[in-house]
Amino acid sequence: MSLGANICFLRKQKKYTQEQFAEKMGVTRQTISRWESDEVIPELAKLIEISDMFTCRLDTLVKENLSDQGEIYSKVQIKRVAPFRMASYVMISPNPESDVNEYMERWAVNSGLKAANPNAKMIGWDFPFVSQVQQNRFGLHGYVAAYILPEGFNTEFPGVEYAENAEADYAMVTIKEPFIQPFERIPHAYKLIMEYLHSNHFKEKQQDNIVSCFEHEYEENGIVYMDVYIHVDGVTKVDAVSRFN
Secondary structure: OOHHHHHHHHHHHOOOOHHHHHHHHOOOHHHHHHHHOOOOOOOHHHHHHHHHHOOOOHHHHHHOOOOOHHHHEOOOEEEEEOOEEEEEEEEEEOOHHHHHHHHHHHHHHHOOHHHHOOOOOEEEEEOOOOOHHHHHHHOOEEEEEEEEEOOOOOOOOOOOEEEEEOOEEEEEEEEEOOOOOHHHHHHHHHHHHHHHHHHOOOEEOOEOOEOOEEEEEEEEOOEEEEEEEEEEEOOOOOOEEEOOO
């Protein structure tokens, strides 16, 4: 895979023409064409500018194949998720995901969950009830993190909300290395699911005792993966039963 092909892929992913991209980079359209054909390698300052513009790590831009979607995303499939009990907490801050994950990790230690089950799984999802003033003026966003409580583990340790998630059908896709391009790869996973649901006449489903969508991050053989789940209605066949406990 060439550097030029990666630049071309990122440009098209943002739906920039060569002229528009050239204007943003402060170069000519011919220069963009020469970059994408590998006739010329951009200088280091321009490579850094490109990686910043597309929220892509520099080593990824230079070394990896960004256009191979089959390497990044699994096929979308329908999974039936067995019921589970969870302990969750919501946080609104400029960096809510990392903040609430750290909070829940401390809770898992203090509650005894980590001692009882070192591999207890955590899921998370966006918290939508943040006002425009909070977002625009203060840069605040919301995120929920939840530990799945394994069967046989009981605690009423404070600081979290306890809830039951009923058995439900979810459309699911797996992302490989989601944080290489987090603002591209993760939203695109949701897009893939929505396209799948639309083409197969499924619908999203809102239900009080079921989390409508969530993400599960994990590591295997040194590679980070993220599973993205969206609750669906109208399912007649499922590929597997997924259990989190």
